[in-house]
Amino acid sequence: MLPVLVGRDPGRLRALAGTLGGTTRTMAAGSVDAAAELLARHAPAVVVHTVGPFTRTAGPVVRACPPGTHYVDLANELTAVTALLGLHEEAVATGRCLVTGAGFGVLATESVVRTLCGERFPARRVRVDAVPRGGDRADPGGAGGRVGAALAGSVVATLALGGRRYEGGRLVRARLGSDAGRLVLPDGSAVRTAGAPTGELEAARRAGGAPFVVAASAMVPAGRAVRALLPSAAVLLSCPVLRRAAERRLAGLRVAARGSGGEHSWARARVQDADGTVREGWLRTGGAGEFTAAVAAEVACRLARREGRPGAHTAGSLFGPELAVAAGGRFLLGGGECGGGGWGGGGGLGSG
Incomplete structure (x- = not known):
């Protein structure tokens, strides 16, 4: 290849x-449209799409892929992930395999849910928490230490959507930054997470089959004072002018070459079975960026070897939890509760 x-x-x-x-x-x-024209003209075997925000860029790229060209993206925006999964029948009809969420975002937490549920599907309740950390090597083709326009657009798009969770099997609005919790990680460190409308929410729902699902991330400010401001920020970002200004400002910010808080990234899933049993599991990876690159490369190689199947899938639903292991992740299962991070949404363990 x-x-x-x-x-x-x-x-x-x-x-x-x-x-x-x-x-x-x-x-x-x-531009994305110019790139789409190249795809349509050259008809590659596999397209790996890495340019966010995927809510704006995925559509033109997917539409440009001719029959037989497979597609992979790194999306973790809720609307981008659900939009691509909604193309399942079209992808089957055109013989294409469309894969979204091929990175730490989506795959990490989804893999833990799939590992915990197994034959106990469907679950009653699921909560997932993502704790991405740094550790990425310097990249000569990178953005010079800046956030960059692609990532900035994805972050702002997520904030602008506002909070979401699943209740009673329906996707409902929630206060952005709600469902906050404190986690004690398997390495002994502690972090706080809060709810966000990420693609992990949809992937966890499909993986666990639960009517009540919460997705939270350490990337969302979990302090009480900051969380109080997040709903107002979501309203302001719904204005296109303010949204573009926020994207430009965030894109220009410089970030450290390595993230703080340890060398590992973590993904946790907490699952309540139909009989009330509560189980917890973790996935440990290296830097979130390095894990994402490994996942995307692994998925692309498998599709090039025709190991996929036509349709629209998350990376975890197509290749299972072992994909996370192949990309360098390690599952930690079977232990007791590792602390914090309740279900969120005001529901107790015994509620339906």
Whole structure:
């Protein structure tokens, strides 16, 4: 399989290609629409889409993929993930395999839910918590330490949507930053997480089959004072002008080369079975970015070997929890409760 890198900056593309060796080619495209035209013209075997915000960019790229061209993205925005999964019948009809959530976001927590549920599907309640951390190596094709437009757009899109959870099998509104909890990680450190409308919410619902599902992340401010401001921020970001300004401001911020708080990223799932039994499991990975790169590469190689099947899937639903292991993750299961992070939404363990 001959890799071809497509992006806006020819210089950064060449720098990245130089780190890959072999016969990696580069093709410059000044916009997502221009990149989509290249895809339609060259009909690659597999497209790996990494340019967020996926709520805006995934649609044109998917539509440009001709019959027989498979697609992988790294989306973790709730609306982007559900939109792609809604293309299942179309993908079957055109012989394409569409895969979303091929990264730490979505796959990590989904894999723990699938591992815990197994033959006990469906569950009564599911809560997932994502704790992504740094550890990524410097990248000559990167954004020079800045957040960058793609990630900034994804973050702002998530905040603008406002809170969501599943109750009674229905997706309902929730206060952004609600469902906050304190987790004691298996390494002994403690973090706080809060609810967010990520693709992990939809993936956890499908993986566990539960009518009540909460998805939380350590990336959401969990302090009481900041959480009180989040709903107002969501309202402000619904204004296109303010939203674009926030994206530009966030894109220009510099971040440290390595994230703080330890070398591992963690994903937790807490599952209540139909008989009331509560179980918990964890997935430990290295840096979230490195894990994401490994997942995307593994999925792309498997699709190139025709190991997928037509339709629209999350990476975990297509290849199962072992995909997370193949990408370097390790499951920690069978222990007692590791602390905190209740169900959220005001429901006790015994409520239906």
